[in-house]
Amino acid sequence: MKETSIDQAYWEQRWLNGSTGWDVGAPTPPLREYIDQLTDKSIRMLIPGCGNAYEADYLLSKGFSSVTLLDIAKPAVEQLRARYAGDDRIRVLNEDFFRHQQSYDLILEQTFFCALDPALRKDYVAHMHRLLHPGGTLAGVLFGREFSDPGPPFGGNKEAYEKLFSPFFTIHTLAPCYNSIGPREGTEIFMIAKT
Ligand SMILES: C[S@@+](CC[C@H](N)C(=O)[O-])C[C@H]1O[C@@H](n2cnc3c(N)ncnc32)[C@H](O)[C@@H]1O
Numbered sequence: 579m580k581e582t583s584i585d586q587a588y589w590e591q592r593w594l595n596g597s598t599g600w601d602v603g604a605p606t607p608p609l610r611e612y613i614d615q616l617t618d619k620s621i622r623m624l625i626p627g628c629g630n631a632y633e634a635d636y637l638l639s640k641g642f643s644s645v646t647l648l649d650i651a652k653p654a655v656e657q658l659r660a661r662y663a664g665d666d667r668i669r670v671l672n673e674d675f676f677r678h679q680q681s682y683d684l685i686l687e688q689t690f691f692c693a694l695d696p697a698l699r700k701d702y703v704a705h706m707h708r709l710l711h712p713g714g715t716l717a718g719v720l721f722g723r724e725f726s727d728p729g730p731p732f733g734g735n736k737e738a739y740e741k742l743f744s745p746f747f748t749i750h751t752l753a754p755c756y757n758s759i760g761p762r763e764g765t766e767i768f769m770i771a772k773t
Contacts, residue, residue, distance in 0.1 A: 582695035584730060586650045586674070593653035600689050600731070601629060605636040607757040608719050608768050609688055613640060620644065621683035624709065626675040627690030629654055634668055643667045646682070650674050676701060681711050687718025687769070692731035699742055707746040710773045716747065722754060722767040736767055747771035 592598060605613075613633070619641040625631055628647040637645050647662075648671045649655050655672040662668040671678070675690070676698075685706060694702060706716050724733040736752055743749055751770040758766045 580695075580697050580701065582697060584693075584695050589649075589651040590653060593651045598629070600693070602759055603630075603632065605632045606688065606719065606759055606762075608755045608766065609633055609686060610636060611757060612686075612717055612768070612770075613637060613642075616640075616642075616684075618683075622646070622681070624648060624678075624680070624682045624685045625688070626678070626685065627693055628658070629689070631658055633686060633688065634658075634662070638665075638667060645669070646671060646680070648673055648675060648678060676705055678705075678709065680709065681714075682709055683711055683714050685709060685714070685716045685718075687716060687720070689719070689731070692721050692729070692733065694730070694732070696732050703743055703746050707773055712773055714773045715770060716772075717770045718768070719755060719758075720767045720769055721765055723765040739767065739769065743769070743771050747773060 613636060620643060622644045623642060624646045625633055626648045628649050631647045634645055634647055645667060646669045647658055652672055655670055658670045662670060691702060720739055721731060721733045722735055725731055739752060740749065749771050751768055753768055755766040755768050
């Protein structure tokens with residue numbers, strides 16, 4: 579795997595500095611609506627680069643029983659471990675996504691892809707594919723815009739995502755979000771991709 583300067587130390591420093599401008603304080607509407615139409619509550623689910631993982635409480639409230647939260651930054655993980663101590667529906671891992679090895683039915687993407695150095699994008703797609711069962715799903719939000727400041731976040735567009743994901747996934751949805759939060763309106767793409 580490629581080494582980049584946006585590494586564990588970088589993310590831990592951002593958490594310790596409170597430099598977490600990505601954090602919107604709640605599960606976002608695109609993710610909520612996607613979760614709302616899932617019927618099998620027993621599926622094994624992963625949220626990589628989960629940060630404060632607001633989706634987790636939402637998933638629990640909807641009856642999901644197997645959710646793995648994973649983040650490379652210790653400060654993020656520590657507060658999640660405290661929040662979910664004793665709850666066997668939630669597993670919290672302090673790991674590098676690229677080193678994680680398990681098998682899931684569904685992986686939720688929320689501001690993790692855009693946080694990674696673009697040099698890692700092909701590795702991201704290949705590893706997502708590896709982590710999913712045959713017939714498994716990767717679903718969530720990608721930015722459909724570029725950013726002028728040096729990232730993260732790093733942006734992209736529909737054509738680039740099609741090219742990137744299609745060698746590994748069958749893309750079912752790759753469409754502008756109609757339900758983004760205000761500050762992200764018109765800038766997000768919802769993706770549903772299957773192995
Ligand atoms: C932009 S934040 C998004 C957090 C959360 N998903 C949200 O939307 O609020 C990116 C998160 O990914 C984590 N992260 C970055 N690289 C990672 C890696 N290689 N493996 C696991 N987590 C990683 C960071 O620590 C950070 O919490």
